Amino acid sequence: xxxxxxxxxxxxxxxxxxxxxxxxxxxxxxxxxxxxxxxxxxxxxxxxxxxxxxxxxxxxxxxxxxxxxxxxxxxxxxxxxxxxxxxxxxxxxxxxxxxxxxxxxxxxxxxxxxxxxxxxxxxxxxxxxxxxxxxxxxxxxxxxxxxxxxxxxxxxxxxxxxxxxxxxxxxxxxxxxxxxxxxxxxxxxxxxxxxxxxxxxxxxxxxxxxxxxxxxxxxxxxxxxxxxxxxxxxxxxxxxxxxxxxxxxxxxxxxxxxxxxxxxxxxxxxxxxxxxxxxxxxxxxxxxxxxxxxxxxxxxxxxxxxxxxxxxxxxxxxxxxxxxxxxxxxxxxxxxxxxxxxxxxxxxxxxxxxxxxxxxxxxxxxxxxxxxxxxxxxxxxxxxxxxxxxxxxxxxxxxxxxxxxxxxxxxxxxxxxxxxxxxxxxxxxxxxxxxxxxxxxxxxxxxxxxxxxxxxxxxxxxxxxxxxxxxxxxxxxxxxxxxxxxxxxxxxxxxxxxxxxxxxxxxxxxxxxxxxxxxxxxxxxxxxxxx
Amino acid sequence: xxxxxxxxxxxxxxxxxxxxxxxxxxxxxxxxxxxxxxxxxxxxxxxxxxxxxxxxxxxxxxxxxxxxxxxxxxxxxxxxxxxxxxxxxxxxxxxxxxxxxxxxxxxxxxxxxxxxxxxxxxxxxxxxxxxxxxxxxxxxxxxxxxxxxxxxxxxxxxxxxxxxxxxxxxxxxxxxxxxxxxxxxxxxxxxxxxxxxxxxxxxxxxxxxxxxxxxxxxxxxxxxxxxxxxxxxxxxxxxxxxxxxxxxxxxxxxxxxxxxxxxxxxxxxxxxxxxxxxxxxxxxxxxxxxxxxxxxxxxxxxxxxxxxxxxxxxxxxxxxxxxxxxxxxxxx
Ligand SMILES: [Zn+2]
Numbered sequence: 001x002x003x004x005x006x007x008x009x010x011x012x013x014x015x016x017x018x019x020x021x022x023x024x025x026x027x028x029x030x031x032x033x034x035x036x037x038x039x040x041x042x043x044x045x046x047x048x049x050x051x052x053x054x055x056x057x058x059x060x061x062x063x064x065x066x067x068x069x070x071x072x073x074x075x076x077x078x079x080x081x082x083x084x085x086x087x088x089x090x091x092x093x094x095x096x097x098x099x100x101x102x103x104x105x106x107x108x109x110x111x112x113x114x115x116x117x118x119x120x121x122x123x124x125x126x127x128x129x130x131x132x133x134x135x136x137x138x139x140x141x142x143x144x145x146x147x148x149x150x151x152x153x154x155x156x157x158x159x160x161x162x163x164x165x166x167x168x169x170x171x172x173x174x175x176x177x178x179x180x181x182x183x184x185x186x187x188x189x190x191x192x193x194x195x196x197x198x199x200x201x202x203x204x205x206x207x208x209x210x211x212x213x214x215x216x217x218x219x220x221x222x223x224x225x226x227x228x229x230x231x232x233x234x235x236x237x238x239x240x241x242x243x244x245x246x247x248x249x250x251x252x253x254x255x256x257x258x259x260x261x262x263x264x265x266x267x268x269x270x271x272x273x274x275x276x277x278x279x280x281x282x283x284x285x286x287x288x289x290x291x292x293x294x295x296x297x298x299x300x301x302x303x304x305x306x307x308x309x310x311x312x313x314x315x316x317x318x319x320x321x322x323x324x325x326x327x328x329x330x331x332x333x334x335x336x337x338x339x340x341x342x343x344x345x346x347x348x349x350x351x352x353x354x355x356x357x358x359x360x361x362x363x364x365x366x367x368x369x370x371x372x373x374x375x376x377x378x379x380x381x382x383x384x385x386x387x388x389x390x391x392x393x394x395x396x397x398x399x400x401x402x403x404x405x406x407x408x409x410x411x412x413x414x415x416x417x418x419x420x421x422x423x424x425x426x427x428x429x430x431x432x433x434x435x436x437x438x439x440x441x442x443x444x445x446x447x448x449x450x451x452x453x454x455x456x457x458x459x460x461x462x463x464x465x466x467x468x469x470x471x472x473x474x475x476x477x478x479x480x481x482x483x484x485x486x487x488x489x490x491x492x493x494x495x496x497x498x499x500x501x502x503x504x505x506x507x508x509x510x511x512x513x514x515x516x517x518x519x520x521x522x523x524x525x526x527x528x529x530x531x
Numbered sequence: 532x533x534x535x536x537x538x539x540x541x542x543x544x545x546x547x548x549x550x551x552x553x554x555x556x557x558x559x560x561x562x563x564x565x566x567x568x569x570x571x572x573x574x575x576x577x578x579x580x581x582x583x584x585x586x587x588x589x590x591x592x593x594x595x596x597x598x599x600x601x602x603x604x605x606x607x608x609x610x611x612x613x614x615x616x617x618x619x620x621x622x623x624x625x626x627x628x629x630x631x632x633x634x635x636x637x638x639x640x641x642x643x644x645x646x647x648x649x650x651x652x653x654x655x656x657x658x659x660x661x662x663x664x665x666x667x668x669x670x671x672x673x674x675x676x677x678x679x680x681x682x683x684x685x686x687x688x689x690x691x692x693x694x695x696x697x698x699x700x701x702x703x704x705x706x707x708x709x710x711x712x713x714x715x716x717x718x719x720x721x722x723x724x725x726x727x728x729x730x731x732x733x734x735x736x737x738x739x740x741x742x743x744x745x746x747x748x749x750x751x752x753x754x755x756x757x758x759x760x761x762x763x764x765x766x767x768x769x770x771x772x773x774x775x776x777x778x779x780x781x782x783x784x785x786x787x788x789x790x791x792x793x794x795x796x797x798x799x800x801x802x803x804x805x806x807x808x809x810x811x812x813x814x815x816x817x818x819x820x821x822x823x824x825x826x827x828x829x830x831x832x833x834x835x836x837x838x839x840x841x842x843x844x845x846x847x848x849x850x851x852x853x854x855x856x857x858x859x860x861x862x863x
Contacts, residue, residue, distance in 0.1 A: 092676060093813075
């Protein structure tokens, strides 16, 4: 445990990527595999079920410190973080011995051990730790109790550290870290194994993400080197068809099995193949995203909804074919195979994303101008000779969106609305990423449906980090797309940017917070569209 | 009820019976100065009373043209109907609490900035019994409890000695904190520490006052392009991000301040390391001092006054009130 607390302190103490990488690699090299597994689990943002709520912790803190509750509250407001407040108030300026035991033992005993205890015993247990742990460890302990730990390390950084250490490709490590896993020594050791055949069953490949095209597309060179297609406005998905099963994964690494039965059924007509594409609500043509929204949240779908909002898989890439990895082959070749695969299937729920042809960039630009009518977001430009990369590698895939004035922002604070919505959290403060923190970018009043508001309200109540009067600060998890009319520099805002008429365009269930837009991206918008 | 001995005015804390001000923020005829930090000692008054050790610093900071009267700790002065004396505050060299005894027998004490942690660079704090205490409240929340100074000194030394390939730049306030760090380092090493120009004169004054510190040299003495890797450099926070920093490539940075106790402050400030070293009283020291001086009335200045006032009233049964002052607490 002490080694992990030290690692945390080291990561927290620096903003330099290389220093973080070195610290991670050193830690992973030295610790027992089970500890490594838990560290990976926590550092990649996985959360254990919360065992004690923040309100309970505050009550216990008042009791343990003997301070009046208002003073604990004031202190907490001043410090801004409950886990840290506890660690500061409980330390009493004492020098305490380092924590013994491994991280894994410690999580087992000190955290998971609480599961089977009655409330009163839990309290005794927790207070004992508060009184004995040195500050840094106490802070981490509380973070684990409340279920969240942000340390300014991206998942990518953890992958890089593990890849360097094991001398395996980062993509392989990334794939092994996808989806759910149980942190164990065995899991950690297997991260370093050579790739084996069976493990690929059902596991998605990392998605290749396009970068926004900011300048003129002619900067990309000769049009003949590029493949253009529509940028679909649906749910990005990976469809895995193997003799032993069908798997459907969202880009946020959520398994989506059972939610789009028509697509899974259609996939039975496929040969052994892994496809990248977009789930779209489709009835002769693409339906508005609001229709798709009705399907997104359903874990199981009723017959009526299935009939009203049918969903198709719009395929645009092929990653694996007949048991072979095709990701290193050029897009042209993958596309040819994909065309054949889709044509052979002939199931209407599997479609091929058509190529958009233009004689020159200008012709493409005028086609792009009609995107809104087609209910697509613009064009995708993909280099014909490019492999299927992983993550947001720049240069080969560009999204050339029509309406650039949207931002995918993270919900950071919420407060109740007025009148009819006075008891619902409908006023949101949204933020963009800035390094490993979040900077508020806009306040928006809901543009969501009543149903979504209620759903988000429930989520807000269950994921509050702190309360300041009526305002709740939240786990940075939910991504909302903000649409706005203009962008201007503003010294009054912490971000330095003011948005005109911001409103919520939609709730991006499919997007993890780590992929929300960054302040730099917003500044780019400011450069291009700023008034 | 008898008239208060010290009252807040637009010019600062004023003693009507003695016709003098304490740490005024505007020019006045007679000013008693608790210590030479900029938010407590301002230029332009006609006559200054201050503790003898702080005089060279006050002259340096306010200008030679001012009239100063040096007082030893404990020395008494008759001013109108009061007897005024200065007592060690343990904050920085020459820092003092002001004790004012009225001829009617009442005693009021103004702490100025103070701390109770050991500090070899200045005289240790003394408890001065009084009826009314006007206390600072810069760090008046229970989350502020300072670690032992030896622990922090050790951390700074570990950071410096562990960074052989990079320069270590420690930002500290030029007066008080910098010299305290230099004195703490003397427990570990006799290596030379390089100083930003703003710290040179002050550090010399501490040496003149007999304070034992590690050897120091001006950064400016090194030739242009000198490689500072493995060296420790002390600089005021205002130097961070200035062109002065360019000569230290790939530096590791730290900041020594009580504010560094809070992780959010460390991260917002963007330093690589925060060292919890404060020249102010922490929460337990504030309460202990109030208890030990026996005051029945406590008036607070700076910072988190309201919380301290409420705590004193509700939990310690002390009559307490907040005074509005312009003292900042930015000196930590
Ligand atoms: Zn001061």
